[in-house]
Amino acid sequence: MNPWELIIQQPVINVLIVMSHYLADNFGLAIIALTVIVNLLMLKLTLSQIRSSKAMQDLQPRIAELQKKYGKDKQKLSQEQMRMYKESGVKPAGCAITMIIQMPVWIALYQAIMLALAVAPEGLLNLSKYLYQWPIVYSVLPLNRDFLMLDLAQPNFILAILVGVTMWLQQKMSMTIPSDSKQAQQSQMMLWMMPIMFAFLALSFPSGLALYWVANSVVRVVLQYRVTGWGGIRRKPPEATTDSEKKYLKFDASEMKKSTDDVGADIVISDTDPSKKDAYQPSKMSKTRYQPGKDRAQKRRKK
Amino acid sequence: MNLKGKWRVGRVVLLAILILAVSLLGFGCVKGLAPIGWSGGKVSDGTLFVGSREGRLVSINLADESRLWGEPLKAVSQPGLFGCSPAMGGGGCGGASSGVAVYGTPVVDGELVYIAGYNGKIYAYNTTSLGIRWVYPRESNLEPFVGGLLASQGKLYIGGDDGKVYALDAATGDSLWEFQTGDKIWGTPAINGDTLYIGSFDKKLYALNAADGSLKWEFTAEGSIIATPLVDNGVIYIGSFDRYMYALNAVDGSLKWKSIGKNWFWAEPVIVNDVLYAPCLDGNVYALKVATGAEVTEYDLNAPVSSRPAVVDSTVIFATRKGVVYSLATGTGEILQLADFEQDIDGPLTVYDGIVYIHTQDKLLQRINAVTGAVLRAVSLESKN
Numbered sequence: 001m002n003p004w005e006l007i008i009q010q011p012v013i014n015v016l017i018v019m020s021h022y023l024a025d026n027f028g029l030a031i032i033a034l035t036v037i038v039n040l041l042m043l044k045l046t047l048s049q050i051r052s053s054k055a056m057q058d059l060q061p062r063i064a065e066l067q068k069k070y071g072k073d074k075q076k077l078s079q080e081q082m083r084m085y086k087e088s089g090v091k092p093a094g095c096a097i098t099m100i101i102q103m104p105v106w107i108a109l110y111q112a113i114m115l116a117l118a119v120a121p122e123g124l125l126n127l128s129k130y131l132y133q134w135p136i137v138y139s140v141l142p143l144n145r146d147f148l149m150l151d152l153a154q155p156n157f158i159l160a161i162l163v164g165v166t167m168w169l170q171q172k173m174s175m176t177i178p179s180d181s182k183q184a185q186q187s188q189m190m191l192w193m194m195p196i197m198f199a200f201l202a203l204s205f206p207s208g209l210a211l212y213w214v215a216n217s218v219v220r221v222v223l224q225y226r227v228t229g230w231g232g233i234r235r236k237p238p239e240a241t242t243d244s245e246k247k248y249l250k251f252d253a254s255e256m257k258k259s260t261d262d263v264g265a266d267i268v269i270s271d272t273d274p275s276k277k278d279a280y281q282p283s284k285m286s287k288t289r290y291q292p293g294k295d296r297a298q299k300r301r302k303k
Numbered sequence: 304m305n306l307k308g309k310w311r312v313g314r315v316v317l318l319a320i321l322i323l324a325v326s327l328l329g330f331g332c333v334k335g336l337a338p339i340g341w342s343g344g345k346v347s348d349g350t351l352f353v354g355s356r357e358g359r360l361v362s363i364n365l366a367d368e369s370r371l372w373g374e375p376l377k378a379v380s381q382p383g384l385f386g387c388s389p390a391m392g393g394g395g396c397g398g399a400s401s402g403v404a405v406y407g408t409p410v411v412d413g414e415l416v417y418i419a420g421y422n423g424k425i426y427a428y429n430t431t432s433l434g435i436r437w438v439y440p441r442e443s444n445l446e447p448f449v450g451g452l453l454a455s456q457g458k459l460y461i462g463g464d465d466g467k468v469y470a471l472d473a474a475t476g477d478s479l480w481e482f483q484t485g486d487k488i489w490g491t492p493a494i495n496g497d498t499l500y501i502g503s504f505d506k507k508l509y510a511l512n513a514a515d516g517s518l519k520w521e522f523t524a525e526g527s528i529i530a531t532p533l534v535d536n537g538v539i540y541i542g543s544f545d546r547y548m549y550a551l552n553a554v555d556g557s558l559k560w561k562s563i564g565k566n567w568f569w570a571e572p573v574i575v576n577d578v579l580y581a582p583c584l585d586g587n588v589y590a591l592k593v594a595t596g597a598e599v600t601e602y603d604l605n606a607p608v609s610s611r612p613a614v615v616d617s618t619v620i621f622a623t624r625k626g627v628v629y630s631l632a633t634g635t636g637e638i639l640q641l642a643d644f645e646q647d648i649d650g651p652l653t654v655y656d657g658i659v660y661i662h663t664q665d666k667l668l669q670r671i672n673a674v675t676g677a678v679l680r681a682v683s684l685e686s687k688n
Contacts, residue, residue: 120338121406121449121489124529125609125624125649128567128584138526138545138567142487142504 001129008104012112013130014137021140028147028211031113035215038109045101050227053174055090110209117208118142119153152208159210164199166217173224338421340404341650344660347411354409354418355684356666358402360428363682365655372686373433376403376420379444407451407491408651412473419448419461427476437476451491462488462501470516480516484509495534495553502528508541510556520556524549531571540579542568548581550596560596564589571611573619575633580619582608588621602638604629611651613659615673620659622648628661628671641671642678
């Protein structure tokens with residue numbers, strides 16, 4: 001066995017089998033339980049990821065301002081952005097790093113489920129090399145693959161639909177529709193593309209895997225709700241505007257102030273100590289806050 | 304939408320396709336997703352019959368190596384997309400075979416040769432032309448067959464994924480009787496006199512009346528039974544998923560002895576000179592005294608053994624799952640490596656006229672001279688070759 005199999009796959013498989021035994025020989029319940037447990041173990045990372053991405057989304061209007069202001073000076077733009085991230089306590093790479101840390105766990109869980117399901121006879125033979133010398137493991141196998149009148153080794157249409165619905169819900173809650181019509185179009189497309197794609201995949205693979213996807217999405221929806229509420233579900237998408245239309249938008253300074261203040265109020269960063277003096281505070285925004293009087297674009301519009 | 308907009312949308316679609324492709328490739332990394340098959344060979348009148356990984360019955364004239372292929376077995380309609388359904392050999396997922404998987408070794412009875420497919424059908428072919436004589440069931444499909452057929456006194460016996468033991472008329476394919484067990488059956492039955500022995504996932508070994516399928520007795524182990532029973536001198540030897548090799552009295556199923564290994568006993572053992580050689584998935588071959596089950600010794604083959612060994616005089620030939628073939632001289636206990644095919648070997652080994660035939664996963668029939676240990680030229684089982 002290679003280190004990946006020895007350190008990651010083998011323990012997960014054996015835990016899954018033992019859990020199946022203690023959950024009334026029900027592999028479906030074992031999949032759900034292990035998905036929830038793994039999510040709980042990675043709760044801190046997941047919450048950090050959700051909060052970071054929310055903070056990043058909330059900073060988008062200010063980033064747009066900076067882009068307007070320093071569009072031609074890339075170096076200055078980059079410096080200003082980094083300064084803003086630092087002030088806000090947002091780590092742009094943090095979100096990606098968290099996902100990278102979580103990825104092996106999800107891959108291991110997926111592989112463990114597929115191996116333990118042993119859909120084909122070759123699968124059962126392969127499974128034998130991962131087993132610990134625990135009598136309980138040997139007495140349970142091959143696992144009972146029936147769950148709520150489903151054969152977890154066969155694709156299932158209802159579970160495939162559930163995969164799509166729960167994934168859409170999770171994405172919808174976490175997404176912010178950008179004001180830029182093109183970006184909004186892309187976001188909308190991804191919002192539908194991923195759930196549809198996974199639903200199709202679920203139709204092609206054992207429903208045990210689909211059950212894992214559904215359980216995982218449901219847990220993520222709950223966590224997302226805890227941090228952002230219904231998020232994108234309740235939020236009204238802004239009316240799509242083209243670039244040419246944007247040039248003639250009437251600027252409302254009070255509205256902008258409100259929105260930027262709200263951004264600061266919403267940001268909750270888990271890996272930044274709130275007691276830190278240099279942490280981002282809405283009241284300290286004067287240096288970087290959008291100032292209508294000094295806005296060149298505004299002047300151009302007046303002309 | 305302008306050109307730039309279309310390009311952006313195109314990029315999103317491209318990204319989605321890329322994710323899909325990566326996902327599919329990633330899923331392929333888990334071995335054993337799709338059934339491939341591990342049919343062994345059966346020799347009759349100088350012709351070897353084997354189920355190929357293309358889902359065909361192949362006959363090979365051992366004298367001139369001429370080959371004949373039967374019609375490909377018909378797959379069950381696919382419930383899943385991308386050809387990844389477990390119902391057949393799949394298509395492109397996890398090294399699947401290109402046709403219906405065949406696990407059981409063909410059996411020959413008179414002028415007919417029989418195989419059972421993972422598509423839930425049993426086929427009878429003419430031994431000379433490989434023309435289909437009959438199919439059971441004629442219309443629908445049963446659950447997949449993983450275990451092989453047994454032919455005896457004009458009858459065919461087989462256990463299926465639906466947990467049923469089927470007895471058919473070998474000449475016509477008509478159903479004679481059925482017996483329902485508690486779970487799937489993946490093992491091949493064995494017969495001794497008028498008693499049929501077969502193991503099930505429900506942890507039981509059943510002794511059935513071969514004439515009418517009535518239950519004579521049953522023995523319950525602590526783990527599922529997949530192996531094929533070996534009946535010798537009034538004793539049944541059967542391995543189980545509880546890691547025990549059991550010796551049972553054939554008359555009443557009472558336990559004679561049991562011996563534990565470190566993993567499953569998947570393959571059927573063999574007996575040479577009152578010693579039982581039991582290959583195990585822990586990579587060892589356990590040599591046990593048939594009378595008491597006391598361990599004589601164990602041989603470490605460094606890889607799991609799932610294929611039934613072959614016996615040539617007093618030499619036992621073993622093949623590991625990693626494709627390494629060993630010969631064990633039972634008299635001296637000397638073990639020699641004969642070949643390393645670097646291909647999975649799961650199917651039983653076949654011996655005929657001093658030659659050992661091994662069906663490897665690369666769709667070849669490997670041949671080894673059991674006396675000299677020389678590896679002979681392999682025979683391809685692919686129809687296009």
